[in-house]
Amino acid sequence: MTIRIPRQPIPDPLPMGSYSPQDVIFLLKNLNGLIRETDLKTRERLIQSGGHYSEMLPIEYQPGEDYLRLFHQSLRESSSKVAEAVGIVSEQILHRNGPQTVLVSLARAGTPIGVLIKRYLLEKRNLTLPHYSISIIRGRGMDENALAYILQQHPNYKLQFIDGWTGKGAITKTLQEACLDFEQKYGYKLDSDLAVLTDPGHCVKTFGTREDFLIPSACLNATVSGLISRTVLRKDLIGERDFHGARYYRELEAENVSSLFVDTVSEQFKRLDSEDLWNLRPEKPEVTWKGQKDLELIQKTYGIGDINLIKPGLGETTRVLLRRLPERILVNNPDNPNLKHIQLLAKDRQVSVEVFPGLTYACCGIIKQLP
Structure with missing residues (x-):
């Protein structure tokens, strides 16, 4: 199928991130020196007063030694379980799409999962599938330049979108809307199926498990995702033919565990x-x-006006504690061993942890409503 892109071919990306290009190619514009991080309180106030989270970057949380020990412990304890979930998802992708498939992970939580799926299919099925990581932003859609580039490089291939987990399904819905929008604009139908390791929200069809268990890569930010920041979309920084942007935190190389994570699971x-x-x-x-x-x-119990202030599941709750202003954490069972890092982060940030029986998820993070 010919894609109707009314512009010149998208230029090749510049090298980005700490992963080997054999593992993944980031289709992102390097914003180093062009954007500065915003402190949590200022960022939260801007977001809740109408600003968009994609227009600013949070200061990367630097965990203490106890928390890092917990990451390494969880990686040792869960690597076989993560590997099994990767395998289940990979086999589904291969059976659905066949070998002419491009893996398209959603930066940045999806990136290490895409790397693992690529490695699994190489080791177990002797297939070398291309893997790109691109930006998708709730309320703004997917990076159409990145999609156009992939389709130009791999005509007649199927695209398989990949993320780490589902929460309430906001990215799932954003992906579905973006694929419809892309088809209307360019006459090319994309499969909006999203493959994830864990689907506690029951939002997708391609998943490794629906158990809300801890994926160790959810414990950290850039240092487990190729040293890449959250993605940015701002008119003064991103031109018409640019990919969405991100920072590359080379200064965090000493703390980088991106390769350690994928190597440990791949083993x-x-x-x-x-x-x-x-x-x-x-x-x-x-x-x-x-x-x-x-x-x-x-939402009804706590009188929360905006449902987006509720972040369900282990992955999303971790991110609330790492880069938002949390009000409280709700847990289904406080004795759940998967909650160790949540308890530690909550203590570090002086956030209360409350039991909310009957949750589908292991936990939920509630962001503080600012006046």
């Missing part, structure tokens, strides 16, 4: 049987948006 692939993993897949997974009911109850 477990040799113990997996591909056919067994295929048989572990859910045969007829239903998308019920089950988690949405939890959020509506929480």
Whole structure:
């Protein structure tokens, strides 16, 4: 199918991030020296007063030694479980799309998961699939220049979008809307299927598990995602033919565990049987948006005006504690071992942890409403 892009071909990206280009190519514009981070209180006030989170960057949270020890411990304890989920997702992707597939991870939480899926398919299926990481922004859509570039480089390939986990499904919905918008603009139909390792919100059909377990890469920010910041879309920084932007934190190289994470999980692939993993897949997974009911109850219970201030699941709750101003953390079972890092972060930031029985998710983070 010919894509109707009414402009010149998109130029090749410049090298970005700490991963090997054999693992992933970031389709992002390097904003080093062009944008400065905003402190948490200022950023939160700007967002809640109508500013968009994609127009500013948070200061990267630097965890203490206790927290880093917890990351390494969780990586050791869960690497085999993460590897199994990667395998289940990878087998589904291959059976659905075939070998002519481009892996398209959503920066930045999806990037290490895309790297793992690429490595799994190489090791277990002897397939070398291209893998790019691109920007998607809630309320702004997907990077159309990045999509155009991928389609120019890989005509007649299918695109498989990848993220780490689902929360309430905001990115799932943004992806669906972006794919429809892209088809209307350019006459090219994209498959909006989103593959994730964990789907506690019951938002997607391609997943490794619906258990809300801890993916160690959720514990950290740039230092487990190729030293890349959150993505940025601002008119004064991003031109008409630019990719969305991000910072490359070279100064954090000494703390970088991006390779450690993917290497540790990849080491477990040799113990997996591909056919067994295929048989572990859910045969007829239903998308019920089950988690949405939890959020509506929480919203009513605590009188929260904007449902976007509720961030469900281990991955999203971790991010609330790392880069937002949390008001409280809700947990289903305080004895859940997956909550160790949540408890530690909450203590560090002096945030209360409350039991909310019956949650679909292991936990939810509630962002403080500012006056």
